[in-house]
Amino acid sequence: MDHIYELAIVGAGPAGIATAVESYLQGIRDIVLLEKDENHNSTIRKYYKDNKRVDVEWKGQKVELDGNIYFIDGTKETTLDFFDEILSKHSVELQTHVEVTGIEKKDGYFEVHMAGKSIKAKYVVVTIGRMGKPNKPSYKIPPAIRKKVNYTTDECGSGEKILVVGGGDSAVEYAVDLSANNDVAICYRRETFRRANPTNQRDIANAIAHNEVRPILGVNIDGLEATEDGKIKVLFNEIEPEVFDRVIYAIGGTTPSAFLASSGIQEADGKPVHDEHYETNIPGLFVAGDITQESGGSIALGLNHGYAIACRINNLC
Ligand SMILES: Cc1cc2nc3c(=O)[nH]c(=O)nc-3n(C[C@H](O)[C@H](O)[C@H](O)COP(=O)(O)OP(=O)(O)OC[C@H]3O[C@@H](n4cnc5c(N)ncnc54)[C@H](O)[C@@H]3O)c2cc1C
Incomplete structure (x- = not known):
């Protein structure tokens, strides 16, 4: 508990992994990636069918990749292998089976709370996606x-x-x-x-x-x-x-409003409020990936958010 990580990332999906890898490539070494499921990328594992084609251009969004992660069209399996590989090459500490319940700003650092434990970090990035709660119809299901x-x-x-x-x-x-x-x-x-x-x-x-x-x-x-x-x-x-x-x-997912509110992150129009570097109203606390998009983003967008945040933390932009 006394150790203060340089960077803690909540959620090991594409945006979380990109934030970790891009930050590593810019010189940050003390990074922890916190994932509630048994492995990284639970959205891809659960919602993509086996052998699904994975398109860089998703939902018709053409995204130029800004950072150092070379992501190309593939399948569910090649995409998961790709994330395995970039994680292992950049010595990021991945902790699984840890569900973060809230983030608290203290004097000069954050406390990231999980069931039964907390960690400290100088910067925190929340990349928990929207598929933890898939959208359900408004009528009752018998x-x-x-x-x-x-x-x-x-x-x-x-x-x-x-x-x-x-x-x-x-x-x-x-x-x-x-x-x-x-x-x-x-x-x-x-x-x-x-x-x-x-x-x-x-x-x-x-x-x-x-x-x-x-x-x-x-x-x-x-x-x-x-x-x-x-x-x-x-x-x-x-x-x-x-x-x-x-x-x-198959009607998308919802913004994890309760999580954002419990961490003091302001929300407007169904999305967390952030500046152009994805920094929220709380300095040092960032959001990235699908949660920044009203109706979900894409892998490529999440990768770009990770790069932008890494640049911001390193004062490169
Ligand atoms: C069926 C389907 C098909 C898709 N196909 C494509 C495609 O072909 N190409 C494309 O670019 N995009 C596709 N997408 C969209 C793409 O999957 C998302 O845009 C992308 O996964 C978002 O990344 P993310 O990191 O923001 O969130 P996610 O991928 O949702 O990752 C969030 C991670 O955070 C973890 N988490 C959640 N809450 C907590 C918590 N409290 N504590 C710790 N960890 C937590 C989750 O377990 C998860 O691993 C598809 C989406 C779906 C549903």
């Missing part, structure tokens, strides 16, 4: 069908009739992927998949053209009911109800 209403594809088998809800890249990828072994429909409140990146727009158009995915577009869902045989009756606003074996919501 308990009888809760196990069949999911936010990832982990529970899916084959031969199921599945409804994917959402129109962004994740929803499109889930629908196209699941259609190989299942009867899949995708429900989106808008008429087109314009929010998805060009590759995903092409893939979903192909899947629809070949009757592999059935589009239910320009349609809102009013609620879900359990049928007598344990299936899900989806009540649409504009069209007749339909019964599915499983419903998967």
Whole structure:
């Protein structure tokens, strides 16, 4: 507890790892990366399906990489290997199974609190993402069908009739992927998949053209009911109800407001307030990655945030 780290990073996703590696490359040696899960990158491990294509250009956002991390298109597996490699090459201390519960500013340092312990650090960067709490529908999910209403594809088998809800890249990828072994429909409140990146727009158009995915577009869902045989009756606003074996919501994640508030970080318009170097209202306390974006960011954006923060801490900008 007496040791004061130079830099503590909360959350070992792309933004957290980039902050650590870029800071290391700029000469900071005493860095600790705190991750609540059993390994780094729990969002990629949990929400990306196996062999998923990982695009640098995500959600149609073209991002020029500013820093020293050379990230290219790949798959879930190559991306995780890549992060393993850059972590091991830059001797960053990664502590896993440590969920940070709050950050307190003291005289000249921060105390970072976890269950049963605290550490001290001169600078703290919060990169906890938005997928700790995936967005859920506003209507109630009846308990009888809760196990069949999911936010990832982990529970899916084959031969199921599945409804994917959402129109962004994740929803499109889930629908196209699941259609190989299942009867899949995708429900989106808008008429087109314009929010998805060009590759995903092409893939979903192909899947629809070949009757592999059935589009239910320009349609809102009013609620879900359990049928007598344990299936899900989806009540649409504009069209007749339909019964599915499983419903998967891919509608993004939420800002961890309680965490930010408990650490004194101000929030406005659904995002933490920060300056152009990602420093919050509390000097020395930064935010990076998806939590800085209203509706989620991308790996490349997180890498750039990490670089900007490292430069700021080293007074290079
Ligand atoms: C299905 C899906 C597909 C995607 N595909 C792509 C793609 O192809 N290309 C792309 O660029 N982007 C993609 N994205 C978006 C990309 O994954 C995110 O933008 C990126 O992971 C954000 O990085 P981050 O470091 O901000 O947060 P995250 O990756 O969410 O990492 C946050 C980390 O913090 C940890 N954490 C949370 N709370 C705490 C706490 N209290 N204490 C300690 N640790 C904590 C979490 O366990 C996690 O490991 C996809 C997202 C989804 C959901």
